Amino acid sequence: MSGTRRGRALVVGGGFAGLVTARALAEHFDRVRVLDKDTLPDRAAHRPGTPQSRHPHALLARGAELLEDLFPGLREELTGHGAPVSDFGQFPMLYPTGWSPAVRTELVLQTFSRPLLEFLIRRRVQALPNVTFHTATEAEALLVHDSRVTGVVARPRSTGRPTAHEADLVVVADGRHSRLPTWLEKADHPPVRRLRVDGKLAYTSRLYQRPPDTDPGFQASLQATIAPTTPSGGTVIAIEDDRWLVCLFGAGGISAPTTPEGFDAYAATLDNPHVKQIVVECRPISAIHRYSGLGGHWNRYDRLSPPLRRLAVVGDALCALNPLYGHGMTVATQQALLLRDAITAHSLDQADGVYHRHAARTLLLPWLMTTSLDRGWSPEPAPLPARASRTALLHLLHRIPDHPGLYRKFLNVQHMVASPLTLLLPFPRRHRQGPRP
Known part of the structure; x- marks a missing residue:
């Protein structure tokens, strides 16, 4: 690990987003503390704080690449634990207009349970000498001074007494049902604007x-x-x-x-x-x-007014996407690295603002892709960009069964390794050859 050390960082939430963020911050802080309200298991097991862990999870190709950079050898370790691997283009998907064509891609499909992935990552983060975990400890409020977040108040289950945890940077990674909006209210701060699309x-x-x-x-x-x-x-x-x-x-x-x-x-x-x-x-x-309750919402902390310095938000606490499209863990890993890059290039009083602006830009595509179709479940009229995106996506899905070349390009866009503009380029046409199974 290298770089200028920046004192103390505090991560609220020990799930996937919190773990990858703690790993990224460990390169630049003398001390990183992770707070989680659960007692974290020492094996691959479900826990109350991640009720979604009993359901399917996926890493898009871009997310798998970024995660491998943070945790070298992780793919091989997952394979060693029995997580199967194949080409994503061979994954049969049935759309209303027919089956996806079987194509060869460079996109790896590795399937595993959420508890296994989280355990393997957590074990590596716990091994870092400058990272400590405070478990069975629930954060309850922000410490704020002169528009700067200086830590959190948390209550350990063992004592029941609130304790101040001071830090030079606070990162909130407490998931889809984040309590940060409540903490802002307690601190007499104006609420954050929330975009919401519920399918x-x-x-x-x-x-x-x-x-x-x-x-x-x-x-x-x-x-x-x-x-x-x-x-x-x-x-x-x-x-x-x-x-x-x-x-x-x-x-x-x-x-x-x-x-x-x-x-x-x-x-x-x-x-x-x-x-x-x-x-x-x-x-x-x-x-x-x-x-249930898997609608998408995006808390626009990049537009928080007035801004709170030295506060960053990652993962579902920032933007919770419809999990059906598989973007969540990839986006969280992107955000951890964007935060690391912002801290590398800027002072702590500037880094959070730079990070939130960059994170907002990277969220535009997955937000548009996941919410455009979900708006079809609502009787309310959608904004013009969403209507245009929905029309384009439905047209694309209608053509996919007959066009392997188009499907390959669509997968690259979905996996965040290619620009959506590539879908506008010519592609060879091949007529459908019958049902895939």
Whole structure:
């Protein structure tokens, strides 16, 4: 690690976004403290603070590259724990207009559970000599002096007494249901502007045993929901320990039941045969879990007025995207590195503002991509840019089954390794050759 040391940094939240941020900040601070309200497990296990961990997660190609830079050898370590790997272009996706074509790309699809990924990253961050964790400790308020955040007040569960944690930089990474807006109110600060688009999405998931030494011909398969005509969908992904993770989607206020009979019946209504195959043929090995309230929102901390210096916000606490599109962890990793770069080039009193402006620019594309389609579930008229984006995306999805070249370019844009302008370039046409399965 190198660079000028900047004193003390404090990260509120020990989930994925907090961990990658702590790793990035450890290069520039003498001391980095991570606060989390849970007792963090010493193995790959679910915990109350991440209820979404029982549902599918994905790293886009760009996110996997950035994560590998922060944690060299992570991909190989995931593989060693049984996380399967294949070409993303071979991932069968069923759209209302047909199946995605099977194409070869340079985009790696590695599938795993959220607890495994988080555990492997957390173990590496905990090993850093200048990073310490304060667990079972809940942050309750900001410490503010002269429009500068100087720390947080947190309450350890062991004593129940509020304690001041002073810091030269505070990073809030406490997730989709961040309490930072409440803390701003307590500090008599004007509220942050929030953009919100709610597709009323719900996940309902269950684990199944995957028979060893069998090849069903797919590592993952998906049936997408598209507003307003297709509110039901689902996916199945192979994860470590010879398990399948089946997740049934419901959008527009619909959700799959959490009873075994209801779960099976919902899966049977899907047109994707792979999801139905796993539910029928494999043995369930977990309870059924539902996670709802997955609408997108973007807290515009880049426009906080008046600004609070030495405060940065990352991950879902900044912008929570519809998880169906898979941008969340990639965007969080981008933000950790943007914050590191801002601290490298600017003073701490300038770095947070520079970071938030850069983060806002990088959020424009994933926000537009994920919310344009979700607006189809709302009766309210969408702004002109969103309507134009929705029209373009629906037109593109309609053409994908017949155009492998276009699909390859679309995947590169979705994975944030190519500009959307590449979709305007010519591509060879090939007629559909029948159903993919």
